[in-house]
Amino acid sequence: MSLVEFLRARRSFYIFGSILTAIVLSISISLGAAMRQHAQDTAGPAHVTITISGAPGSSHSTPAHHHWHPESFRDLNFKIPLGLLFGIAAYATIILATILGTSLNSENGRGGFAFTKPISRERLALTYFAVDAAAGVAIFALALILCAIALAAFGVLDRVFLDSGAIAVAAAGTGAALMWYGLLQALTSWNRLKGGLITGITWATFLIVLPLYEVTQLGPIFHTMLAGINYLNPLAYYTACSLDGQTVAVLSQLGFGTGQVIAFTWTLGIAGLAIATYGWKQVEV
């Protein structure tokens, strides 16, 4: 039965991976264009020279009036902590986790196809979790590769360095993905609700509604209720990444440090999966 989830996860990976690739390419092209504009504004009139590769004779000249060269970007003095790339890749993982987070639910409307196979429901659930986790690792890796390609295109890949907070950021980011995945599984594994609908509701709740409660006057009861729900919001734990000197740290809306974010998100994620597995075992078809 792992084949079912493998095919399902692979399809999601392909679709989301393609979108992600398109986004990174768009950003890279836009950034390149912006930098070229900046160079034009500062370098004065000249011919545009686009270097296709580092080999002599591979340059192309076009009849324009300004000059830009990637070398000018490399001249800037900056370094890129790996934790920052991990932080970006974690967001991609979070998105895929929410797409795959209703995998158990998707079996519930099938009249027991999965439940009449010689595999226990617990083992089946663990198999699905493992396949989805592998997809999460794959999308994390893909996001990192895309970042690396984009940086290489600008000739600054060698500026990336392993900062002391990188591993912690990766652990916190993937913890947030696990937490959201576990939450969705716990919400949907034991019923026949539309998985996609629940996923959409969690996105709307976590991304829009909950952040608003702090800035709107909803009265003390609503405020307390939303504040409570916010403790289930992975994005309240893993809100952003920021540069802290030479390293990257996790910013949490709930005020937790990176270590606490890791502990809470992983614990809540695993608890969600345990609840989901128990609920799935009880499902009647």
Next chain:
Amino acid sequence: MKTITIEHLTKRYGEQSAVADLSLEIDEGSVCGLLGPNGSGKTTTFKCLLGLARPTSGTLAVHGAPVTPHTFETLAYVPERNTLYEWMMVFELFNLYKRTYKKYDAARAAELAALFKLDSRKRIERLSKGQQTAVALTLAFATRPDVLVLDEPASGLDPIFQRVVLDLIIDAAAGGATVLFSSHQIGQVERAADRVAIMKDGRLVLDGNVDTLKGEEKIVEAVFDGDAFAPNGLATDPRVRRIERNGRILRAYVRNDSADVVRRLEALGPKAISVYDLSLEDIFLGAVSDTAARNGEGI
């Protein structure tokens, strides 16, 4: 040896009783047809047997033990409604079964796929309802199961493939498999089953060997010149289980001595009188018909 044992099964959904105190035993190598009107509890019985629904009370066993995941190595289930992954291709489902079942017979699957004219490169969603049923049946039979539980297995199939399915069921039973299947097509059950169980309103109303049930009663049918005739107290005759009156036709379902009932009807001066063996359809209709008709009230 009993392959399937159901003892006092009751399944309630809230206040509604889907199955009420159902007991049924099916011998090894037997083909049991489960008949009943819509909503009579057939599918719920299957679900309880397979662990897909929890019985409110009662015990169920396959080969003497409750169903566990291990049981499904040798038990194949084809549900009434298509439950295949519609986004998968037929060959992917075959691969899935190959990975899942130790006894999966790829050659048998290919043979059955050819028999049902299945295109293995097609997605399930691109197949007709009948073809989807054929895929489900191909997969079920390719696992070489000892027990087959089939809920409306010929649903959506054309008459040619319906016949193929019945042959598969008979062939499986000849090979020692036990088959429990439901169908609304009484002719299919009559052809394939050696045993029939009839449910109504969640209860088992009749259960027995098909040939024995068919031999238990005769239908005595009398046709009169007009509809103004009196059955002459036949409704109270203990040998007459049921009387139907339809215009000029009087039909009596008679146990044991039909000859004497024929003589009593001949005394009424009918235009014609005939005696028939019961068909399974007669048995079914007799079992599920209203109590009033069964008792011959108003005749």
